[in-house]
Amino acid sequence: MTKKSKPSQGFKDPNAAVEAQRYDNPVASRDALLMLLEQQGHPMTHSDVCAALGETDEERVEALRRRLIAMSRDGQLISNRRNQFMPMSKADLVTGMVMGHRDGFGFVLRDGGDDVYLSNRQMGKVFHGDKVAVQILGLDRRGRPEGKVVEVLERNTQQIVGRYFDQAGVGVVQPDNKRVSHEILVPPAGRNKAEHGQFVVVQITQQPRPGALPMGEVIEVLGEHLAPGMEIDVAIRSHNIPAEWPEEVVAEAAKLPEQVKAADKKNRIDLRHLPFVTIDGEDARDFDDAVYCEPNKNTDGWRLYVAIADVSHYVKVKSALDDHAYERGNSVYFPGFVVPMLPEKLSNGLCSLNPEVDRLVMVCEITISAAGKLSGYKFMEGLIHSHARLTYNKVWDMLQKPLTEDGKAWRKHYRPIVPHLENLYKLFKLLRKTREQRGAMDFDSVETRIVFDAERKIQEIVPTEHNDAHMLIEECMLAANVCAADFFQRYDIPALFRVHKGPSQEKLENLYSFLGELGLSLHKGKEVSPKDYQALLKQIEDRPDSHLIQTVLLRSLSQAVYDPENEGHFGLAYKAYTHFTSPIRRYPDLLVHRGIRHVIRSEIECRHVRRVEDAKPMQKWRIYPYDTARMISLGEHCSITERRADDATRDVMDFLKCEYIRDHIGGEYEGVISAVTGFGLFVELKDIYVEGLVHISTLQNDYYQFDAVKHRLVGERTRRSFRLGDKLWVRVVDVDLDDRKIDFELTTAPMNKNRRSAADLPTPTRLPRRRGAEGETEELLPGKKEPGKKDSGNKSGSKPRRSQRDSFKKAQADKTSGRRAANDSDDDGKRSSKKPAAKKSAGRKPSKRQKLNAKKAGAATKAKSKTTKAKHSKKTARKPLKKK
Numbered sequence: 035m036t037k038k039s040k041p042s043q044g045f046k047d048p049n050a051a052v053e054a055q056r057y058d059n060p061v062a063s064r065d066a067l068l069m070l071l072e073q074q075g076h077p078m079t080h081s082d083v084c085a086a087l088g089e090t091d092e093e094r095v096e097a098l099r100r101r102l103i104a105m106s107r108d109g110q111l112i113s114n115r116r117n118q119f120m121p122m123s124k125a126d127l128v129t130g131m132v133m134g135h136r137d138g139f140g141f142v143l144r145d146g147g148d149d150v151y152l153s154n155r156q157m158g159k160v161f162h163g164d165k166v167a168v169q170i171l172g173l174d175r176r177g178r179p180e181g182k183v184v185e186v187l188e189r190n191t192q193q194i195v196g197r198y199f200d201q202a203g204v205g206v207v208q209p210d211n212k213r214v215s216h217e218i219l220v221p222p223a224g225r226n227k228a229e230h231g232q233f234v235v236v237q238i239t240q241q242p243r244p245g246a247l248p249m250g251e252v253i254e255v256l257g258e259h260l261a262p263g264m265e266i267d268v269a270i271r272s273h274n275i276p277a278e279w280p281e282e283v284v285a286e287a288a289k290l291p292e293q294v295k296a297a298d299k300k301n302r303i304d305l306r307h308l309p310f311v312t313i314d315g316e317d318a319r320d321f322d323d324a325v326y327c328e329p330n331k332n333t334d335g336w337r338l339y340v341a342i343a344d345v346s347h348y349v350k351v352k353s354a355l356d357d358h359a360y361e362r363g364n365s366v367y368f369p370g371f372v373v374p375m376l377p378e379k380l381s382n383g384l385c386s387l388n389p390e391v392d393r394l395v396m397v398c399e400i401t402i403s404a405a406g407k408l409s410g411y412k413f414m415e416g417l418i419h420s421h422a423r424l425t426y427n428k429v430w431d432m433l434q435k436p437l438t439e440d441g442k443a444w445r446k447h448y449r450p451i452v453p454h455l456e457n458l459y460k461l462f463k464l465l466r467k468t469r470e471q472r473g474a475m476d477f478d479s480v481e482t483r484i485v486f487d488a489e490r491k492i493q494e495i496v497p498t499e500h501n502d503a504h505m506l507i508e509e510c511m512l513a514a515n516v517c518a519a520d521f522f523q524r525y526d527i528p529a530l531f532r533v534h535k536g537p538s539q540e541k542l543e544n545l546y547s548f549l550g551e552l553g554l555s556l557h558k559g560k561e562v563s564p565k566d567y568q569a570l571l572k573q574i575e576d577r578p579d580s581h582l583i584q585t586v587l588l589r590s591l592s593q594a595v596y597d598p599e600n601e602g603h604f605g606l607a608y609k610a611y612t613h614f615t616s617p618i619r620r621y622p623d624l625l626v627h628r629g630i631r632h633v634i635r636s637e638i639e640c641r642h643v644r645r646v647e648d649a650k651p652m653q654k655w656r657i658y659p660y661d662t663a664r665m666i667s668l669g670e671h672c673s674i675t676e677r678r679a680d681d682a683t684r685d686v687m688d689f690l691k692c693e694y695i696r697d698h699i700g701g702e703y704e705g706v707i708s709a710v711t712g713f714g715l716f717v718e719l720k721d722i723y724v725e726g727l728v729h730i731s732t733l734q735n736d737y738y739q740f741d742a743v744k745h746r747l748v749g750e751r752t753r754r755s756f757r758l759g760d761k762l763w764v765r766v767v768d769v770d771l772d773d774r775k776i777d778f779e780l781t782t783a784p785m786n787k788n789r790r791s792a793a794d795l796p797t798p799t800r801l802p803r804r805r806g807a808e809g810e811t812e813e814l815l816p817g818k819k820e821p822g823k824k825d826s827g828n829k830s831g832s833k834p835r836r837s838q839r840d841s842f843k844k845a846q847a848d849k850t851s852g853r854r855a856a857n858d859s860d861d862d863g864k865r866s867s868k869k870p871a872a873k874k875s876a877g878r879k880p881s882k883r884q885k886l887n888a889k890k891a892g893a894a895t896k897a898k899s900k901t902t903k904a905k906h907s908k909k910t911a912r913k914p915l916k917k918k
Contacts, residue, residue: 055655061097062087064105068121071111077118107188108667112167127167127184131674134162134213142168142181143670150181154215159183159244161191162213163274177540186241194218194236195271197772198228198252207236207250211272212773213681216248224251233257233268262490265689266368273682276362277373282354287377290348290384294392298347299417301649305397306419309451310341312387313424313507320374321387322618324395324420325510327457335403336461340514341395341418343385345617346627349376351657360668363675365619368686369484374619381618389423396627398514398614399644402461406468411517413630414644422451429503433459462506465513473565474607477588478580482723484690492694495723511615512606518626519610521642523600527629527658528665530622530672532611534594536562536604541590547743548586552579564607581706582759586745595673596622598665622672625660632658688774691724695776696769702781707760710747712740715756717764717778726776728764733780 047053048069053060062070070086071078078086080099089095102119105111109129111119122129130144132152140157142150151174152160160166165188168181196209196218205220205228218236220228228234236250256264270277279287310324326339349355359375366373374381387393397416403409428444432455435441445452481498515532522529537545542562549555554574557566567587574580591605603611614630617623634643635652660668709716714729730738736749738756745758756762764778 052655055653056659059091059093059097061089061094061101064101064110067101067105068110071119071121077114077116077120079116079118083119107165109165109167109187110663112185112187122167127169128181129165129167129187131670132157132160132162132164132166133674133677134215136212136215138215140213142166143674148179151178152181152183156181156183157215159242160186161189161216161242161248162211163190164188165190189241191241191274192238193253193271193274194238194250195233195256195268196236198225198230198232198234200230205252207234207252209272210268210685211681216242218250219247220250220252226252226255228252228255231258233264235271263371265686265693266371269368269682269685269689270366270373272685273678275366275373275678275682276358279377280354280358283358283377286354287379290379292383294384294394298394299392301415301646302394302417303397303414303644303646305339305341305416306392308339308418309421309454310339310387310418311422311424311451311454312389312420313426313429313503316425316427319372320381320385320618321420321423322385323507323511323615324387324418325458325507326454327461328454329457330401333401333403333409335401335409336457336464338400338402338461338510338513340398340400340510340615341387341416342397342514342615342623342627343387343618344394344396344415344627345376345380345385345624346396346631346657347394348380348384349624351628351659355380359621359624360671363621363672364679366679366682368683369690370486370490375621376618385618387418387420389420392417392419396614396630398517400513400517402464402513406464408513408516411520412642412644413517413521413634415631415634415646415649422448424448426501426503426507429455429506430501434502458506458510459502462502462509465509466505469509470568472607473563473568475564475567475605476571477584478575479588480723484687492690495691495694497723515612515614516608516610518614518630519600519608519612521633522612522626522629523610524642525633525638525640527633528598528660528662529612529629530596530598530625530665530669531600532594532603532613532622533597533599533601534603534605534611535592535601537590537592544743545586545590548745549583551744552583554583564604579759582745582757585708585758596669596676597673598662598669620672621675622668625668628658629660685774689771692769692771692774692776695722695724695726695766696771699766699769702763702765705762705764705778707756707758707762710740710745710756710758712742715747717762719764724776726764726766726778728778728780 047062047066049063049065050060053063067083070083074086080102083102084090084095084098087098089098102111106113106119109122112122112127113119128142128144128150130142130150132140133143133149134140134157138154138157140152140160140162142152144150150168150170152168160183164186166183167185167187169184171180171182174180191214194207194209194211194214196207198220199206199208203222205222205225207218207220209216209218210233218238220236224239233256234252235254235256237253238248238250240246240249242248256267269275308326310326312321312324314321322343324341326341328337329335330337349359355376362373362375365375365381376385385393387395395416395418397414397418399412399414400408401410428448431438431441432444432448432452436445448455481500482495483498484495485493487493519531521527522531542556546556549570554570556562556570570587571584574583577583594603594605600610602609612626613620613623614626615623617627630643632652632654633640634645635649635657636654637651703719703722705717705719707715708718708725712730714727714732716725716727718725730747733747733756736752736754738747738749740746741748747756749755763781765781766776767779768777769775770777
């Protein structure tokens with residue numbers, strides 16, 4: 035090895051001490067390299083950088099090369115065709131992750147700014163999930179920044195799952211992930227025995243580029259479409275969710291103890307005497323939070339303890355477990371299957387707060403005033419011993435149904451902890467009242483659960499019931515999360531906040547217009563607040579269209595993200611909020627734990643932590659080596675993995691629902707309009723919770739226009755409308771498992787017996803004319819006359835004008851109905867003959883088709899009249915005269 039050299043004396047690295055602690059032979063830090071490139075004022079090659087720093091040692095030169103490449107990958111630098119590096123800020127480019135759309139366009143999700151729109155042409159250069167540098171070209175027609183892909187910094191799609199098709203001798207794979215709009219060409223040599231229509235895994239051999247489709251080869255044949263459980267495997271692969279544990283992770287997990295070691299219990303606050311309990315669902319397997327509450331006699335308030343499994347004790351920074359947990363980002367919950375963020379030995383073992391065993395925890399001790407305000411908190415490394423594993427239903431029975439058989443049985447079984455549960459319930463009511471005063475939003479949404487049979491076929495889809503036991507735990511977790519957010523803000527520590535921004539101005543304007551049509555309003559001050567939303571939700575809760583209004587309000591809000599810049603949580607009405615309570619299944623929570631432990635195990639003066647005197651300090655770079663720049667990258671990554679999990683779960687749910695409803699093709703169901711678009715209506719079936727599309731082309735009797743502001747389709751001629759939230763009846767006509775699409779067609783709106791008007795419900799198709807039972811009248815469309823009755827609004831007694839389409843339908847109805855009032859029979863013929871003259875006098879000449887239809891209708895009426903008269907005369911002739 036050559037003699038080690040050092041950077042030139044004229045250059046100082048601001049992070050030299052940190053780099054020296056982390057590496058045996060440190061090179062210039064990232065900040066130092068950015069400073070150097072900015073000082074030089076021009077792009078520099080790797081050799082130029084080494085010369086400027088005076089580096090000649092082979093090991094250090096190679097380390098610098100790798101660091102420059104890593105900085106380019108992370109978007110700090112950009113390299114040109116001459117392999118010269120320059121700061122991204124000097125190139126006037128923005129970087130981010132590509133998020134594709136099923137219609138072919140996409141967006142670049144960038145930090146600290148609006149997403150950048152990419153046209154279909156630009157998306158032809160990249161895959162969904164690639165990291166790119168884009169140049170802002172201007173604004174598109176909707177006012178969004180539009181960009182051009184300058185460089186692909188990181189290719190993140192190496193494999194794709196899809197259906198293989200043989201098209202005229204050319205193999206093509208259509209990706210299952212709808213965010214990937216490219217088809218993958220497969221040459222004959224790369225087919226590997228894949229058959230037409232099979233699901234396959236393709237290894238990408240040529241990435242997309244302008245003018246050329248990506249290419250690949252089949253590396254695995256998954257099989258036919260309907261194999262039980264395949265939908266989960268396909269979703270995992272389609273969305274690139276890591277589901278296999280690397281060897282180094284397995285080896286590292288194997289070294290962990292089966293139980294908490296005695297040495298690990300030292301230097302912690304011992305809280306095993308407190309009767310902590312876990313409260314989760316019946317099917318939960320990992321228990322990462324436990325709670326305990328007691329009255330605070332000094333203040334007449336409460337003292338709440340929230341204990342969370344101390345994952346950071348076992349998952350060390352930069353370990354194989356840590357690297358893979360970061361890659362996964364979060365656990366993914368499919369129906370009946372979980373892809374965990376951590377190996378089972380941790381998630382269901384050491385870090386699961388199982389009953390009657392000792393566990394290491396991070397504890398937030400919260401004092402709450404008699405008025406329900408958070409008056410103080412302290413964080414600590416703790417040791418607890420859970421006294422019971424409870425479920426929501428058990429707690430609900432004990433607290434709300436104490437006199438029932440189940441309630442009495444459970445209260446007897448858990449007698450020692452019942453008083454503590456009652457304390458928790460009293461505190462919950464207080465926190466709930468404070469929540470209402472704060473103005474946090476409460477949307478009335480329905481969550482569903484799929485029930486499978488032994489062959490993993492859906493038996494039914496049922497709603498998940500939520501009771502006060504669910505909300506009790508939720509309020510405890512919210513309190514701990516708020517304390518954690520305040521902790522990081524108070525001590526100015528870089529961290530990931532859970533940010534939920536308020537509605538954009540464009541969405542607010544649309545919302546104002548929609549509410550105005552309903553006679554409602556939202557506060558129109560400078561800034562709308564969560565209280566305004568909640569006040570409106572309270573106002574509409576008894577309205578029949580409350581579901582419609584809630585849906586529109588919910589869609590006006592943005593999606594929550596992880597970001598180191600705190601901008602508050604709009605939905606929960608918090609000025610600062612973060613995630614502290616689920617480090618087993620969310621990587622941001624693990625980061626929060628590390629940040630708090632870093633302060634506890636440091637010499638920083640802090641009155642919001644409890645320390646053990648003998649506990650040794652931990653060096654910051656070992657437990658919390660994160661700065662703001664790194665937090666930005668972590669926040670972006672965790673937000674993307676969260677979306678990835680949501681997309682994958684939604685795909686599986688859609689597939690299972692399609693599979694379920696496929697056995698019910700032809701069935702008619704009542705539903706509610708859940709979304710309105712320019713191409714039709716999405717309808718969710720009542721009590722089945724399956725959603726499908728009524729395409730606009732199937733809406734009969736009119737042409738419909740989309741009103742985006744009012745969320746409705748309106749008929750051009752009839753002015754009949756279909757609004758979000760309207761109820762109607764549909765028939766299942768088709769199911770496409772490949773595209774996860776269900777097609778409906780309208781039948782009729784639900785009608786009540788003997789009702790003559792359906793004004794309160796939309797009538798999408800003409801109600802079928804049918805004769806009811808004796809004594810019942812026929813159901814009529816709104817605005818139609820009963821046969822034989824004159825229109826009270828038409829003084830002349832003649833028929834009102836109809837369009838050509840209505841005249842044709844009326845004539846057809848007259849033929850098929852087979853009935854006409856006797857006193858109108860002759861008049862109808864006369865009116866038909868006089869109708870063209872009336873139109874002529876009005877200055878409008880009838881068309882040939884109108885004349886033909888009128889002639890046919892008149893002829894049919896006369897023929898029918900003659901037949902009726904002939905029958906009547908025969909009956910009269912045969913009838914004997916009565917004797918006087």
